[in-house]
Amino acid sequence: MGNKNFYCIIMAGGMGRRFWPYSRKNLPKQFLDFFGCGETLLRQTYNRYKKIIPPENIFVTTYCDYKDLVCEQLPELDPSQIFIEEERRNTAPSLAHASHLIHKMNPNATIVISPSDQLILKMDEFERSILEGLEFASTSGKLVNLGIKPTRPDTNYGYIQIEDDGSEGIFHKVKTFVEKPEADFAEVFVQSNEFFWNSGIFIWHIDTILKAFHINMSEICPKLESESPDFSSCPNISIDSSIMEKSDNVYLQVCHFGWADIGSWESLYDALPKDKEKNVIINSNTMLYNSENNIVLMPEDKLAVIDGLEGYLVAEHENVLLICKKDDQKAIRKYVNDVEMKFGEKYS
Amino acid sequence: MGNKNFYCIIMAGGMGRRFWPYSRKNLPKQFLDFFGCGETLLRQTYNRYKKIIPPENIFVTTYCDYKDLVCEQLPELDPSQIFIEEERRNTAPSLAHASHLIHKMNPNATIVISPSDQLILKMDEFERSILEGLEFASTSGKLVNLGIKPTRPDTNYGYIQIEDDGSEGIFHKVKTFVEKPEADFAEVFVQSNEFFWNSGIFIWHIDTILKAFHINMSEICPKLESESPDFSSCPNISIDSSIMEKSDNVYLQVCHFGWADIGSWESLYDALPKDKEKNVIINSNTMLYNSENNIVLMPEDKLAVIDGLEGYLVAEHENVLLICKKDDQKAIRKYVNDVEMKFGEKYS
Numbered sequence: 001m002g003n004k005n006f007y008c009i010i011m012a013g014g015m016g017r018r019f020w021p022y023s024r025k026n027l028p029k030q031f032l033d034f035f036g037c038g039e040t041l042l043r044q045t046y047n048r049y050k051k052i053i054p055p056e057n058i059f060v061t062t063y064c065d066y067k068d069l070v071c072e073q074l075p076e077l078d079p080s081q082i083f084i085e086e087e088r089r090n091t092a093p094s095l096a097h098a099s100h101l102i103h104k105m106n107p108n109a110t111i112v113i114s115p116s117d118q119l120i121l122k123m124d125e126f127e128r129s130i131l132e133g134l135e136f137a138s139t140s141g142k143l144v145n146l147g148i149k150p151t152r153p154d155t156n157y158g159y160i161q162i163e164d165d166g167s168e169g170i171f172h173k174v175k176t177f178v179e180k181p182e183a184d185f186a187e188v189f190v191q192s193n194e195f196f197w198n199s200g201i202f203i204w205h206i207d208t209i210l211k212a213f214h215i216n217m218s219e220i221c222p223k224l225e226s227e228s229p230d231f232s233s234c235p236n237i238s239i240d241s242s243i244m245e246k247s248d249n250v251y252l253q254v255c256h257f258g259w260a261d262i263g264s265w266e267s268l269y270d271a272l273p274k275d276k277e278k279n280v281i282i283n284s285n286t287m288l289y290n291s292e293n294n295i296v297l298m299p300e301d302k303l304a305v306i307d308g309l310e311g312y313l314v315a316e317h318e319n320v321l322l323i324c325k326k327d328d329q330k331a332i333r334k335y336v337n338d339v340e341m342k343f344g345e346k347y348s
Numbered sequence: 349m350g351n352k353n354f355y356c357i358i359m360a361g362g363m364g365r366r367f368w369p370y371s372r373k374n375l376p377k378q379f380l381d382f383f384g385c386g387e388t389l390l391r392q393t394y395n396r397y398k399k400i401i402p403p404e405n406i407f408v409t410t411y412c413d414y415k416d417l418v419c420e421q422l423p424e425l426d427p428s429q430i431f432i433e434e435e436r437r438n439t440a441p442s443l444a445h446a447s448h449l450i451h452k453m454n455p456n457a458t459i460v461i462s463p464s465d466q467l468i469l470k471m472d473e474f475e476r477s478i479l480e481g482l483e484f485a486s487t488s489g490k491l492v493n494l495g496i497k498p499t500r501p502d503t504n505y506g507y508i509q510i511e512d513d514g515s516e517g518i519f520h521k522v523k524t525f526v527e528k529p530e531a532d533f534a535e536v537f538v539q540s541n542e543f544f545w546n547s548g549i550f551i552w553h554i555d556t557i558l559k560a561f562h563i564n565m566s567e568i569c570p571k572l573e574s575e576s577p578d579f580s581s582c583p584n585i586s587i588d589s590s591i592m593e594k595s596d597n598v599y600l601q602v603c604h605f606g607w608a609d610i611g612s613w614e615s616l617y618d619a620l621p622k623d624k625e626k627n628v629i630i631n632s633n634t635m636l637y638n639s640e641n642n643i644v645l646m647p648e649d650k651l652a653v654i655d656g657l658e659g660y661l662v663a664e665h666e667n668v669l670l671i672c673k674k675d676d677q678k679a680i681r682k683y684v685n686d687v688e689m690k691f692g693e694k695y696s
Contacts, residue, residue, distance in 0.1 A: 021653075285691070287683065287686055287687060287690065289672075289679075289683075298669065301667055302667050302668070302669065303667060303668045303669070303687065303691065303694075303695045304668075304669045304670075304671070305369075305668065305669070305670045305671070305672070305683045305687065306670075306671045306672070307671070307672035307673065307676070307679060307683070308660075308672060308673050309671060312656075314669075314671065316664075316669065319649055319650050319651060320650070320651045320652075320653065321646065321650065321651070321652045321653070321662075321664065321669065322652075322653045322654075323652070323653070323654045323655070323657060323662065323671065324637075324653070324654070324655035324656060325655065325656050328655070331637075331655060335635065335637075335653050335655070338635055339635060339651065339653065342635065343633070343651065346651075347651045
């Protein structure tokens with residue numbers, strides 16, 4: 001089943017630092033069963049794609065330290081389906097290398113690029129959208145970026161503005177990209193009908209993306225087009241800034257599949273169902289008193305009794321407990337840095 | 349060494365509920381190494397008395413469930429030195445039974461009664477005071493209650509008012525007992541020179557206390573004056589309310605040995621040294637940001653990162669994390685009850 005020209009690359013090399021302490025250096029969030037549903041985020045992602053794409057066409061890119069974790073969680077993968085980054089260089093170098101390899105396997109491939117740490121609630125809609133996007137990208141010569149109609153002025157997501165062509169269609173030419181906006185801008189974006197959340201899911205034909213790499217990253221392509229790519233001499237650049245924001249053939253596909261980026265505690269809070277005091281309790285035993293707008297994640301079998309907290313994150317994982325305001329995301333990176341300065345790798 | 353007529357009874361039967369979750373039903377606080385100093389509170393208490401009282405004259409009363417814990421922590425005790433309460437009935441029935449047994453061993457005994465969960469900072473002063481009290485009680489026919497000059501208006505301690513006889517002596521006739529006062533009263537108490545904290549340490553000759561038991565608890569004494577005392581049919585009463593508050597031969601001994609009752613998180617907070625933001629960190633790895641007036645106790649090897657808390661208790665022990673205002677002690681009893689209603693014994 002599935003069109004033999006359809007491929008998928010799941011990106012699973014991130015450190016998930018913003019989810020510390022749940023996400024740890026040696027076990028980032030994509031390898032964890034975040035919701036206690038019995039499947040890790042990576043496994044959930046793989047399962048979503050294997051319904052619509054031939055399993056032998058699904059690839060995973062990851063950082064060398066995580067290779068064993070990927071093998072363990074996706075034992076059906078052949079080692080050749082795992083692309084290893086020997087050095088962390090963000091998404092662009094890794095995808096350039098993967099694209100080169102897939103081109104050698106099938107010069108008519110059309111590929112979905114997917115993060116490994118997202119929440120998708122409406123599976124039927126998702127399958128329909130991905131197939132629609134693959135069909136469109138396979139013949140149009142466009143770089144397709146899946147966009148989500150915003151439901152709230154989230155300042156943690158990237159936004160994409162489309163050109164106002166008056167059409168109600170699914171695919172729209174992209175006008176511009178806006179990274180995490182200020183709150184007042186985000187409000188305006190949601191009011192308008194021109195802005196969409198950037199899902200981080202891309203679809204393109206192999207020729208389209210290789211052409212874009214050669215136009216925008218010509219100097220580093222040769223380093224990545226070999227069996228032993230030289231990641232160490234590549235710059236640290238994302239596919240968004242090196243390709244998507246620079247190309248003029250980028251199209252947004254409007255999607256409605258119940259999407260959330262599990263990118264930060266705050267976005268997770270926004271995405272999940274709340275109790276009547278607006279607390280989000282993730283798979284944890286809790287007793288809350290006089291507490292509102294909190295997000296709580298505790299280890300299995302541990303009980304948290306909380307009285308008098310408002311707007312906090314309480315997250316415990318392995319040897320770390322973190323209690324902080326849930327809206328101050330940037331702080332988490334500071335905590336991790338400070339903890340590493342003081343204690344070394346023990347808690348990071 | 350030590351006067352052969354001097355005895356000690358260490359009371360180690362409490363549940364320490366106000367210290368939940370650190371203190372647990374199957375392992376109350378007296379059996380824990382609270383300060384991570386290598387000795388449990390019970391062991392510390394025993395060590396204090398064995399310097400001044402013959403070891404064979406030191407007894408421990410405890411609840412039946414804790415007998416093994418006492419044996420384990422005080423292996424030098426002969427089983428006959430442990431008095432078991434088969435039913436919890438507070439301090440009076442247990443001490444009546446213990447007094448009866450000690451009287452049979454030595455009708456000229458003078459006994460110190462001591463809680464097993466206190467902090468004593470000045471050992472020399474402590475030894476001097478105990479010996480002074482024993483000497484006084486051995487001949488005076490008084491019930492001696494050790495009192496501490498209050499240094500702050502603590503509303504969690506019991507207070508004792510002495511009769512103003514104008515003397516500067518060590519022993520003063522007691523006028524009245526005041527349980528945990530309101531804050532404004534406590535202020536007045538500290539200002540006056542008539543009020544002292546009730547340390548819960550008592551000293552009396554065996555004849556004096558047996559006489560007091562027979563006057564105030566005549567109906568239950570027979571049940572406790574046998575080898576197999578019938579605790580179940582005794583009322584639940586403290587030595588304070590049944591004897592000390594009713595007798596007219598109670599004397600307060602003024603002491604200065606750096607005393608704190610480890611009776612609640614709040615009293616512990618008051619007793620311990622604070623960092624410059626007035627946080628008390630008990631034997632825990634922490635990184636605190638924008639946080640003041642908190643008390644934190646974490647398991648060994650666990651790190652707590654806390655940002656933006658003021659006036660909270662953060663205590664984790666075994667399978668429970670508690671976060672609440674540190675000044676609302678009564679709440680802890682409610683939490684434990686609620687937790688038992690919801691989860692049974694698992695977390696209590």
